[in-house]
Amino acid sequence: MKKPTQKSMTVRASAGFSDGIVTKTIVQFCRFLRANSFQVGLQETIDALEVARFVTITDREAFQSSLRALLCSSREQYEQFDQLFEQFWGNSTETIHLQREVLSSRIEVPVIGDEHRRALEQASKSQEEGDLTATTGASAEERLRKMDFSEVAASDLPLLEQLCLRLWRQMSKRLTRRYRQYGERGRLDFRRTIRSNLSRGGEPMTLHYKERKRQKINLVVLLDVSGSMDLYSLFLLRFVYALQQYFERVDSFVFSTRLTDISGALRTHQLSNALQMVAQNVESWSGGTRIGKCLAEFNTLHARKLRSRNSLVIIMSDGWDTGEPEALTEQLQTIKRRARKLIWLNPLLGLAEYQPITRGMSAALPFADVFAPAHSLESLLQLEHHLS
Amino acid sequence: MNHLSDIDNLMRGFEQRKYVADRPLATAIYLLLKLQRPLLIEGHAGVGKTETANVLASFLGTELIRLQCYEGLDVNSAVYEWNYQKQLLSIKIQEHAEASIAEKEKHIFSAKFLLERPLLRAISATNASPVLLIDEIDRADEEFEAFLLELLSDFQITIPEMGTIKATHVPYVVLTSNRTRELSDALRRRCLYHWIDYPSLEKELHIVHKKLPQIGRELANQIVQFIQAVRGKNLSKPPGIAETLDWTSALLSLEKTKLDEMTVEETLGCILKSNEDISKLKAENIPSILSQVES
Numbered sequence: 001m002k003k004p005t006q007k008s009m010t011v012r013a014s015a016g017f018s019d020g021i022v023t024k025t026i027v028q029f030c031r032f033l034r035a036n037s038f039q040v041g042l043q044e045t046i047d048a049l050e051v052a053r054f055v056t057i058t059d060r061e062a063f064q065s066s067l068r069a070l071l072c073s074s075r076e077q078y079e080q081f082d083q084l085f086e087q088f089w090g091n092s093t094e095t096i097h098l099q100r101e102v103l104s105s106r107i108e109v110p111v112i113g114d115e116h117r118r119a120l121e122q123a124s125k126s127q128e129e130g131d132l133t134a135t136t137g138a139s140a141e142e143r144l145r146k147m148d149f150s151e152v153a154a155s156d157l158p159l160l161e162q163l164c165l166r167l168w169r170q171m172s173k174r175l176t177r178r179y180r181q182y183g184e185r186g187r188l189d190f191r192r193t194i195r196s197n198l199s200r201g202g203e204p205m206t207l208h209y210k211e212r213k214r215q216k217i218n219l220v221v222l223l224d225v226s227g228s229m230d231l232y233s234l235f236l237l238r239f240v241y242a243l244q245q246y247f248e249r250v251d252s253f254v255f256s257t258r259l260t261d262i263s264g265a266l267r268t269h270q271l272s273n274a275l276q277m278v279a280q281n282v283e284s285w286s287g288g289t290r291i292g293k294c295l296a297e298f299n300t301l302h303a304r305k306l307r308s309r310n311s312l313v314i315i316m317s318d319g320w321d322t323g324e325p326e327a328l329t330e331q332l333q334t335i336k337r338r339a340r341k342l343i344w345l346n347p348l349l350g351l352a353e354y355q356p357i358t359r360g361m362s363a364a365l366p367f368a369d370v371f372a373p374a375h376s377l378e379s380l381l382q383l384e385h386h387l388s
Numbered sequence: 389m390n391h392l393s394d395i396d397n398l399m400r401g402f403e404q405r406k407y408v409a410d411r412p413l414a415t416a417i418y419l420l421l422k423l424q425r426p427l428l429i430e431g432h433a434g435v436g437k438t439e440t441a442n443v444l445a446s447f448l449g450t451e452l453i454r455l456q457c458y459e460g461l462d463v464n465s466a467v468y469e470w471n472y473q474k475q476l477l478s479i480k481i482q483e484h485a486e487a488s489i490a491e492k493e494k495h496i497f498s499a500k501f502l503l504e505r506p507l508l509r510a511i512s513a514t515n516a517s518p519v520l521l522i523d524e525i526d527r528a529d530e531e532f533e534a535f536l537l538e539l540l541s542d543f544q545i546t547i548p549e550m551g552t553i554k555a556t557h558v559p560y561v562v563l564t565s566n567r568t569r570e571l572s573d574a575l576r577r578r579c580l581y582h583w584i585d586y587p588s589l590e591k592e593l594h595i596v597h598k599k600l601p602q603i604g605r606e607l608a609n610q611i612v613q614f615i616q617a618v619r620g621k622n623l624s625k626p627p628g629i630a631e632t633l634d635w636t637s638a639l640l641s642l643e644k645t646k647l648d649e650m651t652v653e654e655t656l657g658c659i660l661k662s663n664e665d666i667s668k669l670k671a672e673n674i675p676s677i678l679s680q681v682e683s
Contacts, residue, residue: 039577047423054422055415062395065415073576075430075567078583166570203480205473268664273624 026052032088033071036080040071060089145378148350150231164235164377168242171384217310217387218249220339222298224317226256226289232347232375236316237278239380241266251305254278255294261302289320291360292327299334306338312387313339316374318348321360328360332367343386344368350375394418398447407436407443408587408595416582417444426540426561428525428576431584434628437564441521444562451518453559455506457528463535467545468508471501497549510559511545520559526569537575587629589616595629600636610647611636613681615659621672627659634658649675 030045047070055066064085072078144152144160145167152160192208221240225233237254244250244266251263265278306313313335321328336342344364348354350373356365365371370386373379395414402409409417417440420427429437445452455466475496482492504512510520525533539545543555563579565571587595592612596603611632619626627635635658644651652674660666 039573041577044577047425050423051419055419061411062415065412066419068412069416069419069427069580069582072581072583073428073573073579074581075583078581169569201480203476205476273664 022052022057023049029067029088030071033084036084038071038077039073044071145381146376148375149235149347150375160377161238164238165242167377167381168239171381217312218251218305219243219387220302220306220311220313221250221252222259222295222313222315222317223252223254224256224289224291224315225254226320228289228318228320229316229347234275236345236347236374237275241275251302253298253302255289255291255298257288257290257293259294259297259301288322289317289360290323291317291319291321291364292323292325292331295328295331295335299331303334303338306335311339312341312343314343314345314383315364316345316347318346319356319358319361319364321358321363323360325359325363328363329367332364336367341369341386342367343370343372343383345372345374345380345383347373347375349373350379401447402443403598405443405446406598407439408591408598409440409443410591413440413582413584416580419580420560420562423580424558424560426563426579427582428563428565428571428579429582429584430565430567432586432626432628433566434630435584435586436629437584438521438523441519441562441564444560445519448517448519448560450516451513452521453506453510453513453518454521454523456523457525457532459527459529461528461532463532465505466507466532467505468547469503469505470497471503475501499550502547502550507539508545508553511539511543511555512553513555513557513559515557517557518559520561522561522563524566525563525575526565526567526571530572533572533575537572537578540578586616586619586626589613592616592629592632596632596636599633600640603636603640604645607639607645607647608636610681611639614647614652614677617677617680618659618669621669623660623665623668625661625665631659631661647678647681649678652678 026048027045030040030048033040048067051066051070052063055062057063064082067085068078068081072081140156140159141163144156144163147156147160187209189208193204193206196206196208197204221243223233223236223240225237229236233254240250240252244252244263250266251261252266254260254262262278305311332342346356346361349356349371356362356371372382372386395411395418398414398417399409399411402414416427419425429440431437441454442452478496478501479492482495485492487495502508506520510518522536525536528536540561543558544552546552586592589612592615593608596608596612615627615632615635635655638655638658639647639651642651642655653670656666656669660669
């Protein structure tokens with residue numbers, strides 16, 4: 001990469017301004033972007049100044065496009081940029097006047113040398129201390145991760161949704177990678193290797209490997225969509241959808257007074273479509289709960305899908321059950337016998353004062369290998385540790 | 389040095405190569421050439437992200453080196469690999485030669501036995517800076533992305549048996565992404581950024597006429613308006629410019645001069661690539677979309 005030469009260079013700049021005003025304004029603009037959660041640091045600022053050396057400010061369109069290419073790093077920022085640019089550089093008569101002056105005059109602006117760099121570093125440091133707005137992006141994320149789904153304000157929903165998708169995707173990446181390592185090439189198969197290379201005088205030109213048997217995990221998710229789960233079930237359903245995308249085999253069901261198989265609906269590729277289909281298919285959305293009866297339905301109709309060594313069963317429910325606890329116990333016993341692990345996720349576990357003493361919940365507890373909260377993004381991400 | 393004429397030049401050069409680049413894109417490419425920073429292009433499928441690099445290479449008159457990313461892409465298939473078979477044969481042949489072990493070793497780890505993969509080829513170009521296209525970087529793993537980041541900052545590759553190879557002609561790098569995975573901030577910050585949106589009606593018409601000059605004005609108008617309407621229908625895979633062009637050539641070879649319901653239904657497969665989308669559009673009532681399309 002070419003380094004900028006240290007000699008000063010003629011840059012068209014405003015005569016009405018003092019020396020280096022262009023530099024100063026660009027630095028301010030970078031700060032302005034930073035305050036609007038752009039990731040514009042020292043390096044980007046220096047780059048912007050570098051660009052101003054050969055794309056003149058007076059050619060507004062090229063200048064704007066250049067800074068946009070340089071300072072944006074995502075589509076969202078790309079779309080936000082023009083408005084911010086407009087806001088900062090404005091189009092007031094004053095600017096136009098200045099631009100005219102700029103056009104008619106040439107002054108020397110020093111190329112950024114070490115001194116400038118140091119001053120800039122100083123400036124951005126002191127600004128970091130004083131400028132709280134720059135950190136809002138990160139802290140909002142932190143806050144939303146921990147927030148109970150039932151308390152999320154409507155205005156935060158889009159952000160949370162975005163965040164969920166991103167983190168779940170990352171989580172699933174890690175999970176699939178972990179599984180893929182199992183499936184990596186096995187050990188060298190000497191017999192086949194020597195045999196197939198006999199025609200080449202025994203030199204091992206092509207290598208053969210023993211295939212290692214892959215253990216495929218299959219996942220069965222049972223999501224409670226009864227009235228008491230209303231505040232959580234939509235998020236949990238999205239989570240199920242995310243799981244569905246990454247595990248090779250996921251069977252998902254929703255239940256309240258009846259059990260509905262939604263695997264097919266979730267398998268279509270667009271999330272919004274899938275959610276819509278689920279909404280159309282589920283007759284008993286937001287009704288009462290009869291967990292025992294639903295699990296019985298599962299056991300008679302779908303349990304053949306469970307293969308004891310590699311099936312994980314996840315039940316997401318608050319455990320409010322209007323049926324008899326004995327029925328629940330019996331069904332859980334059956335599931336437990338057939339699955340490798342039974343994970344019970346309960347959103348109410350996020351509440352500090354919550355005790356699992358409802359009849360349903362206390363009947364279920366002895367059978368759960370894992371009993372964990374599911375009220376926030378953070379708690380759902382914890383599931384990663386249990387999925388093995 | 390006049391940047392204005394340079395950017396104009398770029399736009400004209402691209403246009404001559406039948407690629408309609410708008411000013412912001414031309415400016416981004418100008419910066420790519422000028423600052424020698426990688427350019428990350430994102431956008432929907434089929435809006436011409438990859439084509440940008442092709443045309444840039446042709447414009448600069450240099451070689452285009454393409455690395456298609458996929459899940460599990462590793463350094464061996466992206467950078468270099470030794471030709472083991474050839475090495476083994478060579479060892480066999482040299483078995484009774486007089487050379488010392490060290491010499492033999494040096495021989496089989498020489499350039500003759502090296503299989504250059506795209507990244508190494510891009511670094512070791514000898515004549516002029518090539519254009520290196522790293523296509524669909526979002527499909528590669530995060531480890532590979534980290535490796536790439538390192539490569540893009542010092543443009544050198546170390547091969548333990550041979551030493552370090554440093555680029556004499558730093559390649560012009562274009563990365564594309566379909567946003568199936570979030571790229572790391574570090575990589576994003578390293579790159580210039582450009583977002584290619586679906587084109588406006590005028591721009592798309594311009595592209596169609598440019599690419600398929602034999603088309604009649606009326607048909608072109610109808611096609612582009614129809615496509616633009618379809619994009620507004622919230623489908624899972626809206627048609628890109630690539631689909632517009634496919635469809636146009638299909639209609640041309642069927643010798644159609646006008647869009648009607650039959651024609652559209654018969655050729656819908658050119659623009660929609662999934663059964664769900666096709667049935668969704670049919671449910672939306674094709675005649676009513678057609679009636680909005682003026683010729």
